[in-house]
Amino acid sequence: MSRVFRLESVPRYGRTPVASQADPVPARPGPDRQAGIIAGFLAPHPPHLIYAENPPQNEPRSTGGWEVLRWAYETARARIRQLAPDVLIVHAPHWITMVGHHVNCVPNPRGISVEPIFPHLFRYRYDFRTDVQLAEALVEQYEAAGLVSRAMRDPDVRVDYATIGALHMANPAWDIPVVSISANNNPYFYSEADLEQMEVLGRATAEAVQRTGRRAILLASNSLSHLHFDRESDLPEDMSREYPFSNEQYHADMVLLDTIRRRPGAALRTAIADHIAATEAETKAGSLSWMLAAMGWPDTPGDVLGYGTIIGTGNAVVQWTRGDRGERRG
Numbered sequence: 001m002s003r004v005f006r007l008e009s010v011p012r013y014g015r016t017p018v019a020s021q022a023d024p025v026p027a028r029p030g031p032d033r034q035a036g037i038i039a040g041f042l043a044p045h046p047p048h049l050i051y052a053e054n055p056p057q058n059e060p061r062s063t064g065g066w067e068v069l070r071w072a073y074e075t076a077r078a079r080i081r082q083l084a085p086d087v088l089i090v091h092a093p094h095w096i097t098m099v100g101h102h103v104n105c106v107p108n109p110r111g112i113s114v115e116p117i118f119p120h121l122f123r124y125r126y127d128f129r130t131d132v133q134l135a136e137a138l139v140e141q142y143e144a145a146g147l148v149s150r151a152m153r154d155p156d157v158r159v160d161y162a163t164i165g166a167l168h169m170a171n172p173a174w175d176i177p178v179v180s181i182s183a184n185n186n187p188y189f190y191s192e193a194d195l196e197q198m199e200v201l202g203r204a205t206a207e208a209v210q211r212t213g214r215r216a217i218l219l220a221s222n223s224l225s226h227l228h229f230d231r232e233s234d235l236p237e238d239m240s241r242e243y244p245f246s247n248e249q250y251h252a253d254m255v256l257l258d259t260i261r262r263r264p265g266a267a268l269r270t271a272i273a274d275h276i277a278a279t280e281a282e283t284k285a286g287s288l289s290w291m292l293a294a295m296g297w298p299d300t301p302g303d304v305l306g307y308g309t310i311i312g313t314g315n316a317v318v319q320w321t322r323g324d325r326g327e328r329r330g
């Protein structure tokens with residue numbers, strides 16, 4: 001584990017005792033509602049998906065586009081509603097923290113999230129509830145696991161589009177409380193992916209979820225291959241201009257997805273690293289590894305709900321579900 005993650009922890013945003021009035025989720029464990037992580041989704045966030053859907057929160061209007069990926073998300077939404085989680089926990093690569101892992105503890109984040117490269121596609125008014133009790137439990141658990149962690153309590157910090165993108169696409173009604181976790185940027189300083197931290201972060205996430213009695217669904221807000229075009233057509237949703245950035249990128253995505261579909265989660269420990277080396281993948285930010293580690297690298301294959309390119313990047317919606325033996329194995 002890199003020494004940078006073992007810096008002495010000094011609260012930056014301040015710490016207040018738990019028991020926030022904004023905690024909207026009483027723990028509801030029971031024989032039919034066993035606490036723990038009940039499912040996880042690979043949930044890519046390109047702003048084009050929300051732009052194409054024309055929800056009332058987003059200012060720009062479109063004529064559609066990227067339908068197959070959006071249909072995959074429709075399946076994910078139905079499954080999430082059926083599973084009825086207490087909370088959605090999202091790890092997103094565009095809330096970047098240079099030191100440590102931050103957790104949003106703002107009870108009611110509100111504001112406008114703007115995609116800096118595509119502001120003409122994504123200006124989204126968000127207003128959601130944080131499960132503050134769980135968010136604070138995550139900070140405590142991360143610190144106990146030897147990670148540098150912070151409770152982010154500044155209501156003026158704008159929520160990034162990768163957090164909003166995954167959460168909206170998974171649950172556009174926003175009626176399930178949320179916890180969002182930052183992406184420590186450290187892996188980008190190494191020539192090869194160093195995702196050891198995400199194993200620790202994932203295990204600690206599972207322990208905090210269990211300790212607080214929540215039934216949680218995790219969202220890994222990552223695209224796959226991440227090279228993209230630097231020119232946009234006059235009509236952004238012109239699907240005749242949408243295709244993989246290169247055959248090599250597409251092929252590497254298919255190799256990873258084939259492993260996901262056919263093999264148990266343990267095979268992904270090396271498959272994800274191989275894919276990152278081959279594609280400049282966004283999974284280098286660690287969201288997918290965090291989620292699978294939190295689920296104990298499930299011994300069942302993933303359910304690939306759909307795949308599609310967005311400005312040349314590869315994106316897949318994939319579900320893993322808790323097995324019969326509990327939320328963590330191995």
Ligand SMILES: [Fe+2]
Pocket residue numbers: 045046093094162223282
């Ligand atoms: Fe991204």
